[in-house]
């Protein structure tokens with residue numbers, strides 16, 4: 145008898161919707177299950193790999209592009225690598241796409257790869273929608289595709305919207321996808337049993353949206369090339385007050401251009417990491433895990449947006465160092481990329 149196929153859940157949704165929060169919540173509920181995780185980030189420097197709490201679970205981070213195009217081959221390679229290097233048989237796979245990924249080519253990677261299809265089975269596509277921001281982006285092709293392809297839509301951050309707004313959002317989501325199972329959540333608190341184990345993926349449904357999906361070469365989606373990312377990194381400790389002041393000002397002054405920041409920070413004198421997020425003007429910072437005794441305490445902050453003022457961002461970030469250099473050095477590392 146052929147071995148059972150490994151169920152795969154694809155978690156998608158726009159920048160900052162709550163995908164990593166959802167993945168962490170699912171992992172926390174499935175501590176007895178050996179789950180392989182692949183996480184893809186838009187920028188060159190990965191942060192999500194550090195934000196996902198996957199202590200004993202195998203995790204591969206794909207950076208340097210968007211999983212739906214430039215690194216599509218990397219996704220298949222990452223899947224094969226996970227399956228090979230796992231210490232014991234993987235029971236389930238979760239793939240978190242970048243917030244700018246078109247889900248169609250991601251699904252294509254599975255459905256058009258005969259060898260992979262022998263081993264894995266798409267169980268469901270879960271799209272996280274941000275109740276606070278979805279209407280800002282709902283006209284973007286990528287967002288519409290993410291919703292249209294969903295088997296489940298998790299309408300997250302519901303505490304930020306009124307009951308009337310939620311009704312309106314749900315009508316909009318239903319218009320884009322009349323068949324998806326819809327769940328309202330705060331902090332992506334979905335019982336794992338509602339998402340994992342329920343086979344909801346429907347090939348006829350995705351083919352009705354993208355008829356040539358099974359044609360391995362087809363790849364006709366468009367990207368918003370005006371969105372780019374850059375990352376600042378430093379080994380110097382960050383002053384929490386300076387940083388908080390700077391970030392608060394930044395998300396307001398750059399509200400039109402800055403869509404997302406996420407970072408892991410080494411705050412001066414703190415034994416724990418600090419995780420900082422902004423989604424447009426919504427700011428969130430909270431302590432993360434303790435730094436390891438021999439771990440290099442490197443701060444990383446990724447910015448995603450339109451026409452990012454990279455020099456000003458770098459200057460602002462270095463201005464948060466606890467010990468200000470006498471001369472302003474180039475940051476330890478800095479990278480920029482544009483959406484292909």
Ligand SMILES: Nc1nc2c(ncn2[C@@H]2O[C@H](COP(=O)(O)OP(=O)(O)OP(=O)(O)O)[C@@H](O)[C@H]2O)c(=O)[nH]1
Pocket residue numbers: 157158159160161162163164165166192242243272300301302303304329330331332404406421422423427428
């Ligand atoms: N207010 C509020 N914030 C939330 C909720 N769920 C998640 N967040 C916050 O939203 C921010 C983004 O959450 P993530 O889970 O990192 O979002 P993501 O979709 O993985 O983001 P990308 O990887 O950039 O696409 C974080 O600060 C979360 O703590 C929620 O229900 N309400």
